Amino acid sequence: MAIGSAASGSGLFKFLRPGLRPQSTDITAAATWGVAAAASALWLIQPFDWIKKQFLDKPEPEK
Structure with a gap:
């Protein structure tokens, strides 16, 4: 069974x-709106300092 045939009916x-x-264009439109919503949320919140602190900076060694 192909992936596309499961959603086609x-x-x-x-x-x-x-x-x-739902047609393939409906799924594509929903995915596009999801990406647009995520990009807008990142633009509004701009958590880049938090992301850098959480994932890129190394923790300070305890003394």
Whole structure:
């Protein structure tokens, strides 16, 4: 079973009428809006100092 056929109606969305089943363009649009929302959230919050502190800086050795 191919990945694309599961979403096209033979599996997960089989209970929906064919006109209401999500198409590949719907999934692409949802993914695009998700990326846009994540980029907007990063632009608004700008947690780059926190990310640098958490992942890039090495902790100071305890004395």
